[in-house]
Amino acid sequence: MAQLEKELIVNDCDVNNSGGRISALGETVDIDERAEKRVLSKFDWVVMPQMSILVLFAYLDRTNIGNARVFGFEKSLGMSGTDFNNISMFFYIPYILLETPWVMVVRKFGPGRVLAIAIVCWSGITIGSGFAKNYNQIIACRLLLGSFEAGLFPSLTFVISRIYPATSQGKRIAVLYISIALSGALGGLIAYGIQSMGKQHGLEAWRWLFIIEGTITLVVGALCWVSLPTTPETAWFLGQEDRSTMSIIKFRNHPFEVSDRFxxxxxxxxxxxxxxxLAAVSLFCSSIAMFGFSTFLPTLLTGMNYTSLQANYLSIPVYVLASICTGITTFVSDRIKRRAICLIHSPLLVMAGYAITVGTGNKSVGFFAMFLVGAGVYSYNTVVLTWVSNNIHPDYKRSVAIAVVISIGNAAGLAASQIYPIRDEPRYLVGNSLSLGFETLALLSVGITTLLLKYRMKQKKRLRDEGIESNGKEGDQSLGFKYVL
Incomplete structure (x- = not known):
């Protein structure tokens, strides 16, 4: 079966992406739907939980610096002024620059060992952060942390695109964003427990926060070395029959791959x-609101006259709702096999939430507005990434495209860290207004993207109507490829 897959020629194939039959070189290969469900179910039970845990701990390791700040992190290292803001920004510099190279390496060597090496390295850096003695050392730790965490999210998104059909990728990518949302709630609970134990064995609580979370991630990374498969069709948990089925699924999902070489x-x-x-700009605009929300939600709540303690535990139900809404949106998007229509309501919710916070200083209404923001801010990014993954082929083009889109989206972290300066407390009108404005641009980009894809489909149809069988292009730009709207 693997040999058959290599011999398939795109120009001689008739692929039905919605069905269970592939016609290649005059031969018809049937896909047993029960066998397909069985194989994909194994990936759901073995691979997806690992991905979720990896993202969860990755975001704990990158955001625990905010909890450390509450524990006396700045005072202990002699920091002052904008030193903390600078540390937050330095993380994103290598993170943005190295996302694309990491994904290309994962594409070539597989996610198992590549991501395991990255995880082991960044967990060691997290542990080392707990022993930092000064500002320069913590800057070095943050730069290294960003370097090794850079490839995780885009790589996992790319891996999902290689395993699952286009119409069911949304809910799997949603798992990653749900993990990000839940890391906000879990991080607060872990920080509370570590803060309660106070100084132990001569080390302050903030140091134990880095050491304990880094140690947990180190164990997870070591397990990934053997548990994450190199390629879907050679996964260790698949039998020979399942591997043959996965090879057929892979070809059906990606019939426009012309070579497996770089x-x-x-x-x-x-x-x-x-x-x-266009997708990158869209993700950047929406990520301004997302990064600002995830980083400054407690700050916004305290600005509404809630106490610091209240701000910590009131943020938990907001993140829970965000997780639920992300799951529902992507489930519906996969079920109806549409992306654009499911991208409209998300920015509208975020825009409504920030408009309320700008328009009123009432604490109860402001708290309700945070639920609206949470309900839309993560689901938008999830569906946008799924949309890109569905419509970009072949493999290497998609791996680079996903990395570029996410890199530019993550660049929003540089800006988002600066839009809520302390001088704007308590209502932070500038930051909330900017989030509202950028989310409006994100909504506008949905319409532009839809028009672009429809234009491309119209051009392909015109050529086919003229009797032209090939336009000389490959991947998603070939005549046989149909875009997902």
Whole structure:
């Protein structure tokens, strides 16, 4: 079966992406739907939980610096002024620059060992942060942490795109964003427990926060070395029959792959595709609100006259609702096999939430507004990434495209860390207004992206109607590829 897959020629194939039959070189191969469900179910039970845990601890390791600040982190290291803001920003510099190279390495060597090495390294850096003695040392730790965490999220998104059909990728990518949302709630609970134990064995509580969370992640990374498969069709938990089924599924999902070798041509295709840059701008705009929300939610709540203690535990139900809404949105998007229509309500909810906070200083109404923001801020990013994954082929082009889109989206972290300065307390009108404005641009980009895809489909239809069988292009730009709207 693996040999058959390698011999399939795209121009001689008739692929039905919604069915269970592939016609190649005059031969018809049937896909047993029960066998397909069995194979994908194994990935759901073995791979997806690992991905969720990895994202959960990755975001704990990157955001625990905020909890450490409450524990006396700045005073202990002799920091002052904007030193803390600088530390937060330094993380994103290597993070943004190295996302694309990491994903390309994962594409070539598989996620198992590559991500395991990254996880072991960043968990060691997290532990080392607990022993930092001064400002310069913590800057070095944050730069290294960003370097090794850079590839995780885009790599996992790419892996999902290689395993699952386009119409069911949304809810799997949603698992990653739900893990991000839940890390906010879990991080507060862990920090509370560590703060309660106080100074132990000569080390302050903030140091134990880094050491304990880093140690847990180190164990998880070591397990990933053997538990994450290198390729879907060679996964260790699949039998020979299941591997053959996975090979057929892989070809059906990605019939426009022309080579399994690295291709600079496909890299160039990704970097010159307007769809990639449009999606990147869209994700950047929505991520301004998302990063600001996830970083400053307790700050916004205290600005509404809630106490610090109340702000910590009141943020938990907001994150829970955010997780639920993300799951529902992506489930519906997969079920109806549409992306654009499911992207409209998310920014509208976020816009309504920030409009309320700008328009009134009432604490109860403001708290309700945070639920509205949470209900839309994570689901939008989830569906946008799924949309990109569905509509970019072949493999290397998609791996670069996903990394570029996420890199530019993460660049919003640099800006979001600066839009809520302490001088704007208690209502932080500037930050909330900017989040409202950028979310409006994100909504506008949905319409532009839809028009671009419809235009491309119209152009392909015109060529086919003229009797042209090939336009000389490959991947998603070939005549046989149908975009997901």
């Amino acid at each position: 291709s600079w041509k496909q890299v160039a295709m990704a970097l010159t595709d307007p769809l990639v840059w």
